[in-house]
Amino acid sequence: MAAHRRSRQRSAGGHTARTAATIALAGAATATGLDGPAHAAPRPTPEQVRADVDTLYRQAEATTEKYNGAKEKAESAERRLRDLQDESARRKDRLNDARSALGSVAAAQYRSGGLHPALQLVLSEDPDGYLDGTALAERAGTRHKAQVGRVRKHLREIEQLRGAARIEAKSLTSRRAEMKRHKETITGKLTAARRLLARLSPEQRPGLTGGIDHASHSSEAPGSVTARAPGPRAAEAVDYAYRKLGSPYVWGATGPDAFDCSGLIQAAYRSAGVSLPRTTYAQINAGRRVARSELLPGDLVFFYSGISHVGIYVGDGRMIHAPNPSAPVRLTPIDEMPFAGATRVS
Template identity: 75%
Template sequence: MAAHRKPRHRSAGGHRARTAATLALAGAAAATAFDGTGHAEPELTPTQVKATVNKLYQEAEVATEKYNGAKEKADAAQRRLAALQDEAARKEERLDSARDALGSFAAAQYRSGGLPPALHLALSDDPDRYLDGASLAERAGDRQSAAVARVRRQLREIEQLRGAARIELAALTSRRAELKRHKKTVTGKLDAARRLLARLTAEERARLAGQGQGTDRAFRAVTAGRDRPTAPGGPVAAPDSRAAAAVGYAYSKLGSPYVWGATGPDAFDCSGLVQAAYRSAGVFLPRTTYAQIGAGRRVARSELLPGDLVFFYSGISHVGIYVGNGQMVHAPNPSAPVRVAPIDEMPFAGATRVV
């Protein structure tokens, strides 16, 4: 009789453990592919690189707008702190003058045979002691009482200013820490994008950088002449002279490099270009995209006119200046200069007409 072998039973737990180990190793390899600590990086097609780089640029722009907002608040806190410090210094000068006047009076009192207790308190280097015992000033004459009251009021005002300055300093410190965090995020995203682009050949990078440049070249040819620049499809009138001036400024900056945090005159990020364009027209706009969208009257996409601000992505992280016929001038990202582009190339989020 043939010998029959019993079938080998595999442990379900052992199978799951081996599967988990395999997945863990695969995950580790994938996770380390981008930081250089694993084995060879996976090969990506130029299209995949472009998609990933665009995503990194969009994420960097979100962080850039947060950085711009934090910087705006930090600058405001710095100005308020400086103003408080200046005001406190002026009040301290007036306090010194008042103390000098009291000192002169005290010297005269001493020569005449005595110094009222209130003056002792007023001339004390210990303001708390002075404030606690200020009621003794009532024992002095009318002139002395008024002088002591002025010193007391000035001491209180100075202490209030110092308290406000401490609050502003704390706010400034917090904003600077926030700036540092956002800067780290921006630079990390941009470095990752540069590493990805470096994996392409020079020809592939040139091809990617050249996409969309045909429209730019056409616009540069128009702006090089005497004619007023217009979008493809014929001229579209701006609603007013300020919008026209902003559009003209944007055209004049075609080809300027994108630099995150920049507001011109030679480099821009997206909201920096918009702010600079309207500043040239005498209109002050907020610094960030999510503040700029509230700086005018909202308009529907079908109602767009040159000079309107067009915003993109759900987080309102990108902005351009509409120039007519479905086109805008914008500062795209570090891989492309200020250029003309269709508003359809990004997810449209809304538009504002500056009023």
């Protein structure tokens, strides 16, 4: 995420709307001749453009975390639905076995002069009809109660699985719609940011990426940093983050070649054998909270009131993080953004 700057309490959208209004009023004044010659709206300064771009990036990243959360829930619903379908298929196999056993009984009865009405129902083309019949097992006679009972049990289980699958399918549809809405919002914010950036020359853009890229200017070797980590898993996560310096930021990405902010953290700890949640607002609760004064390499540091950005602390007031689409994974001071909290992963 871009470096923290004092907000001018307006979004890029508000700036655009005010600019458009200024142009419209100027045009109206010219047309009526009320105010003399029209004056073009003042061109925003590079500082104003950078501040608006920063705001758009923060908004996009906050929505990215919502998208990541919806995606995680959609994938979970999809797995549950698949498991339910697999279990339903297994139960159907058991039902078929139970029906086959009853079929043997029915064949013997038929040869001996008739087929019990209850068995006719059991072997019908509509086995779900069993569930509508009361005391079916009793009607089938003492000899076949256990077999018919098993069939009824399998049918009830299958119907329960079908109901659960319908719920999961509905949840999956809802999550996918939520992902689509978030994706459209993210795309819109990033498109607006790119248009604003086009107004700046390359020399005017460094402020968007948090000043100097410290990735190549660190005086401390990664080995000395990992040696101060509170444990081997934290040390491995820090080492992974160092290896990913320079990787591009891509929203929704979890590596191995591109990342968003929470994706980098998840990948770093995954390399150490630790499974972390996908989103910043879940990652902050994935370990023990620590004070800023107690930070050690490997701790997760979070920023902004909405917990929309995260980095991995590497000591001396610095972190490695995936800032935004204008900056690759890099090493920067943690005081470049408003600090919101820290967590130590056990």
